[in-house]
Amino acid sequence: MPNITASEWTKERVEKLITDKIEENNHLDYKGAGALNRAEPKKLLDVTKDISAFANSDGGTVIYGVEEFREEGKKHLPEKIGAIDGKEYSREWLDQIIDQISPKIEGVQIFPVRVGPEDWHVVYVVEIPKSLTAHQARDFRYYKRYNFQSEPMQDYEVRDVMNRRRHPKLKFSMQLDRTGNSSVRVIARIRNIGSVVPKQYGLLVFLPTIVSGIKLKHHEEKIVQEVDGFKFWRFYMIGKEPLFPGADVFCEDEFAQSLFGYIPTPAGTLLICTLYADEMPPIERRIPADAGLGWQ
Numbered sequence: 001m002p003n004i005t006a007s008e009w010t011k012e013r014v015e016k017l018i019t020d021k022i023e024e025n026n027h028l029d030y031k032g033a034g035a036l037n038r039a040e041p042k043k044l045l046d047v048t049k050d051i052s053a054f055a056n057s058d059g060g061t062v063i064y065g066v067e068e069f070r071e072e073g074k075k076h077l078p079e080k081i082g083a084i085d086g087k088e089y090s091r092e093w094l095d096q097i098i099d100q101i102s103p104k105i106e107g108v109q110i111f112p113v114r115v116g117p118e119d120w121h122v123v124y125v126v127e128i129p130k131s132l133t134a135h136q137a138r139d140f141r142y143y144k145r146y147n148f149q150s151e152p153m154q155d156y157e158v159r160d161v162m163n164r165r166r167h168p169k170l171k172f173s174m175q176l177d178r179t180g181n182s183s184v185r186v187i188a189r190i191r192n193i194g195s196v197v198p199k200q201y202g203l204l205v206f207l208p209t210i211v212s213g214i215k216l217k218h219h220e221e222k223i224v225q226e227v228d229g230f231k232f233w234r235f236y237m238i239g240k241e242p243l244f245p246g247a248d249v250f251c252e253d254e255f256a257q258s259l260f261g262y263i264p265t266p267a268g269t270l271l272i273c274t275l276y277a278d279e280m281p282p283i284e285r286r287i288p289a290d291a292g293l294g295w296q
Helices: 013-019 041-056 090-097 155-160
Strands: 028-031 062-064 067-068 080-081 109-114 121-128 143-146 147-153 170-178 182-193 201-208 223-227 229-239 248-255 271-275 280-288
Touching: 013 067, 013 080, 013 109, 013 121, 013 223, 028 041, 041 062, 041 090, 041 109, 041 121, 041 143, 090 109, 090 121, 090 248, 170 271, 170 280, 182 201, 182 271, 229 248
Parallel strands: 028 062
Antiparallel strands: 062 121, 067 080, 109 121, 143 147, 170 182, 182 248, 201 229, 201 271, 223 229, 271 280
């Protein structure tokens, strides 16, 4: 769900979510007015669970004061506005509950939306940014947003979130081009989607020895590798320039067609690539190996 400023959150905007049947997802959650009940400690715990889960995941929006359907086939769909009594449950009160999350989540915004008929009948829209560390709910546990719910996090997940600030976060896509002289060009696009500049990064690539019927000539620096009984040329594509947040870099290598000589077979059918960067967990992808394949 796109970020929305306070001036854009109106009754009409909330009603449009209902009429357009915008379903809950991992970035959007609806909560009825009963979710804010100071007489039930579990309800207040759930507030801290839900808000911290979004921060620990990818950020998102929680809207308090919108009821969901209860029918099995319509679960996670908004049904109607169920206004909150803003005199009993003020914005400041909700802010104090959210502040019980440890450590405090920076950048959380609460937008009161008047929905009538009285001025104090409101819906609270809470915008939660993705955090650079992990946050505990009121019960001193860590939660994540998963399958439309707040689920407990495993130890390795907590560690990964805590390391967001420390290690790079990169992603990559690959393309295979068949050139005019019947060679195959391997192109990698690596993008920094995090906030840390990697010191070292690169791809380990397993390229099938035959791609789209083209037998690929052996290079001195390439090594034949067997994976699951299939043959590949193994090589590296190393980043040689700083990769600043939001920036991307292209690496490429080219394999000429082999008209004579031995080609290791059976050839693989997948391009197998693994991206490494400092202490970032390796990212492996297996992509169909067809020359002329678009970005994958």
